Amino acid sequence: MSRDNSIMSKVLVLDDGMTHFESLKNLCEEYGLAGIKPQRGDADAVMAILNSNVDLGGILLYENYGGNAGSCLELAVKIHGSRPELPIFLRRDQLSSVAGLSERDAAMFRCAYTLDDLQMLRANLEASIFNRIYPNDLVRGIGEMTRTSLQALFRSCDIDVETPYLVKDRIIYGEVFSMIAIESNWCRGYMMLQASEDAVLDLIRRNAGQDGHAINFRELNHVLGEATNMIWGSFKNRYVGPGEAGGSSSQTQVPIIVNHHRRFISFGSEDPQLCLKYTLREPGKYEAPVSIYQRFVFNLSWSPQEFKENATVESLVDSGELELF
Template identity: 40%
Template sequence: MIGFERRLVSKVLIFEDAPAVQGTLKAFCSDNGLIGLKPASHSAMNMLESNIDLGAVLISEGFTDSAEGVSNGFELARQIHQLRRELPIFIRREGRSDLDDLSAVQREGIAGAYDIVDPDSLKTLLDQYLADTEYPISLIRRIEEVTHSSLTALFRDIEVSNELPYLVKDKLTYGDILSLLPVEAPWFSGYMMVQSEEQPMIELIRDGRTAIDSRSVDFRDVMGLLSEITNLAWGGLRTRLLALHPPTIDDNTRISVPITVNQFKEYISFGTDRSQLCFKYTLHDVRGTLAPVTLYQKFIFNIRWSPEDYLQADENKVEDLVESGCLELF
């Protein structure tokens, strides 16, 4: 059976000059469910300005970037913090894992320090700032299964693949269309987003891959389709969750949190620093004539989240025993 820590990952952007440390960090990422990314030919800030969702940024204190005029990691951390304030920044130091000797200017934007000689100092930071919420593996499986089935039901001659689910700390949006739906169960309350790009979805409709009339297609059809994807996925998931624990009067949530959106910056905030649970799905044309279409599904439990209560009601405890070989189905 796949362990929880091998099923949920997070992307971290790494700015590291020392080859030996790069190798150590690569092994650390592999062991701790992280996907390590590093800048290629372009500058550090160009990398951050691109629309990639991240969980954290790792910088060595000696990192330099001539393209941006950055002479050390503290300057880079300050610039990144100004650009992406929601991202925790961890700085690698030589021989120490604290910030006590730094000035207020040097500390600006830095969530914490670590020493690669002591990997636990980095793991502690990741646990504190990124893995701040438990997401039970059975809940993740339910989300994937229901969404996969929903997409398969809505599209013709399309194969659906999905990558490992992951956590992000930033608040970027993907593509140019977005569907947002309040979601609530006895254990949580928040929102589900589904994001995509308009033109590839239009091509799917025009090619007759949906039940929508393909003769005259515009953005309204795409928005309607995205809404149907959202409703179908949540409807199926809600049915399965409520089968575990029917809601009572006490389960009703009466709290609201403001949602703020900056469309120009592709930024949305749900009033919380809690990590977002993200899923990426790709629709592949089995005929080979249409380009793949990417969909991102994100869950933000910004109002209520009680994983312990979910685990108490989770019938997958039996399913897990069957998968592990401890039990057999009659």
């Protein structure tokens, strides 16, 4: 599989066939997958991972995981019931199909494949996880402008940006998140920032010095809202042409569903979301790093072929359209 960008996707690998470890590792590297495995292979451990704040694009499941096919199917039922949005790719020993499974069991799997025949897996990875292309310049620019915005608000921190990745799940990270509409002639959707309330609040208090004890969650809301506005402002200046932002009343709208109990949010779309993770570290201190997750979901409109950066003054000077006075 050759893709033009370096975006990856995390997959949960439920495969205890140790003789095939290297083959599975090579498979993940070839297809741009970051594989993670549970420390324990029992169903409780697997479900604990799925119920945590792990952003996943899918699941690679071996048909004899747990010792036999029956255990695998029982686990698949639990996974599908808990996280139906995650595609499950079934590795089999002999057949690159779901032949032999009941219609009900077969419906849980996106596809079946063997390590000797990866054609079906390749096609389904492209169709389910990597079916949306994000231009390299857009992804790189988002990381740059977000890091700059966060640096302006958290001046004492070093900020790292991890490799962007695609997610299929709808899990909300942490207790607080902001959301803002993103609109242009080539995209319409939303951007979110998600974070742990206590971690960010403690960081803000430490940065405030002696006045930190008086800071509460309202200041956290202000900081997160300010970061969101700064990022959207940079996005608009860089990627949205004059008069493009702000939709008309005739544009399509989709209900957004939030389930607070399950930390779940749905935008009415099955397309993978673009996710970036930012880690804030305080040099010289032993405090735990603070993570902020950023997600983009272009669920209302997406035309990447029309994407382009707005011209800067420097580029216009270089092209001869402007000259310095």
